[in-house]
Amino acid sequence: MKKFIIAVCAAVLAIFLWNGVYYRLGAYINIDPNRPVTSFVTVEGKYIYLKGKSEDIPFEIRGIDMGAGMPGKWATDYAIDKETYLRWFKQIQEMGANTIRIYTILHDDFYNAFYEYNYGREEPLFLLHGVWMDDYMINSRRDAYDDDIYQTLLEDCRTVVDIIHGKKTLSLGRGNGSGTYRKDISPWVLGYLMGMEWESGFVAYTDEKSQDRNSYSGTYLYTGPNATAFEAMLCQAGDRMIEYESQRYKQQRLMAFVNGPATDPFVYPAEVAAYRHKTVCVDVEHIKSRAAFQAGMFASYHVYPYFPDYLELMDEASLYAEEEINERIDRAVRENLKYHLSLLNAPGIGDYIREEDYYDSRGRYNTYRAYLKALNRYHTIPVIISEYGVTTGRGMAQRDINTRRNQGHMTEQEQGQALVECYQDIMDAGCAGSCLFTWQDEWFKRTWNTLPTIDDASTAYWSDWQTNGQYFGLLSFDPGKERSVCYVDGDISEWGSEDTAVSSGDMELSVKYDEKFLYFLVKKDGFDQEKDTLYIPIDLTPKSGSTWCRNYNVGFERGCDFLIVIQGRENSRVMVQKRYEALLAAYGAVFYRGDPYINPPERDSPDFERIYLPLSLGEMLPDPNPMAAKGEKYETGRLRYGNGNPESEEFDSLADFIFAGDYAEIRIPWQMLNFSNPSDMMIHDDYYENYGIEDLHIKRMYVGAGWSDGTGCRIPMEEVPLKGWGRNAKAHERLKKSYYILQEYWTHDGTG
8 A cells, every 4th residue: 555655646746747847847858850840821022821721822910919908907917817808809800800919928818718719710810929028127137138138038939839839837927927828729820029119228238238249040040241239139039939849849930020110220311310219220131031941030010100200200301312311321420429330231211212102092191101111112021010009098199290190189980090091001001911009908008298197006997098008999998897987978867966066056066986087067057058158176185276266267265276167169178276287397397498396386376277298398409400399298188079978879989078958067087187096096296395296195175166257256165075996996898989990991891
């Protein structure tokens, strides 16, 4: 009996050790080195083909990028379950897409769902799998050849290969997903996307520090004569990944290295390069493949229509001529403007653009299309635009002045049309495919022009309508478990007596809120929508506020921080008391040409300001310079009239208020009222006590409602208790109008 127990224990230990060595460490024995390597996908010229029984079939990558975020969760929580993935895969394929692109290693729920969805399916979904690089290590090491960066990259490459073949076990760590990966999804994995949009300093530092490592010759990939050290690093990592999969699994698939305009292969005029900080190039044409690599390479770019628009700047400066570009670059080098070595052998953008490239099928001047044309014309391999998109966020961060495909402040209908147009531009340019960014909205995301005003440690717990980066998705997460507490649509049946906050004379104000908005319902007997002006004062912070607004000659019972002014359909807005103006506190030097902390506004200043968001912060460039610019801003506090109910035929996703008889129904995003974290009811503290933006917890606000009678009367105000929801954010899924627009185009317009 004892021998039997010992034998059983030894067998269990052996199985445990084998599992650890095989599934965790990736150890293997190449027992059949002569077995041929295969690939079901290959590249020929500028096109991608799937292997068919009798002949290769041309394949357009029509993809959707997918993140890992969910409301109330961070991306690194990997909170999406298998059932959710299965539902999403079905919706994505029904829209007309054929590929999903993921950025990094996810939890095993994704791979199990992907296998289950595709198994036995005649027309499966395909996958492009990313190999991410850790931002923290990049920013702390700076050299791509540092062991902590490079060896981690190689380890992640092997891990991704093992995962798609169903032979990996991962524990939690380093921000990746984890689990037991036993499903072989390799029959549907088209290829790998290595890296990210590279930060210029990371590329430049690597190239400068490791100039002698600018060549590599491997079994599958090698570098050309003009390669940089950074490009050689990518070549080596790609070669090692191909080698590992070829030897262990006898398979190959496509390989690409992520790139974007900031590190594209082109040289631009000195003024444009300085303004957009275009100082380095990463050129995958310097990475070549050998015959042993059957699958082949493609060029991957993230390109959005609004930024960075190099060609628009070139137009402004009248710098189309190639000889003028070269002259200016030569001058820049002579003047020691710190142009990176990779630019010296880079091609000028003018060589790859034709005059007709600038005009699309609608006859519009379209620099996005021209840029895509230049990329495709330059490359000898297929070009995939692996990120493009526009966002339905209320806040805006960039304008596309030619085609109005802006970064933000677009309705869901406008988003859908813009995505169709971007897709058309991509395909007209001759690209082999694209991936739309992105499938689902992600609450945790941030955007540069709102980041200073929010608590970035809590963004996952509320829906910040002002931060456009949260709303690139085709799938919305609206607040509320099944419905939102309110829809600004003129139907007041969702309001009850329990919502009433102020009742005074012929005026009544009701208030409610959820994870995205503060809602107000104002009733005024005999309300004349065209002539009457309604005022809703709001007192949030005890640190400042005014009992009088000089701008409108209206008074309040308490010192107020904000004033909502409903003045007809075209002239309504939110105003902020000067002391509490976030733009002044965060960007006073840019937009007011002075330091506000030297002479701050009075705590009870009666001056109220319009609310703005910055679009650019300008550049401190030497004069004379045609690219020199002051900071640009736009009025985000201006309110838009419309119906905000998604079920309405008149739905306007950007609607802020609507009239209904004696009523005005209004919704205001939390951040516009200086809430940095409404989930815990945190607002901005006094800027000038703290020399910047700090948080202050509140338990109540005071609101009122009045109308202008020309006497400057004081509007009565009452308390409204505020209680956050903490980490218990509630949301429900809704496919945006843009989903159906894209679905119609891809499946019914002869392109599906």
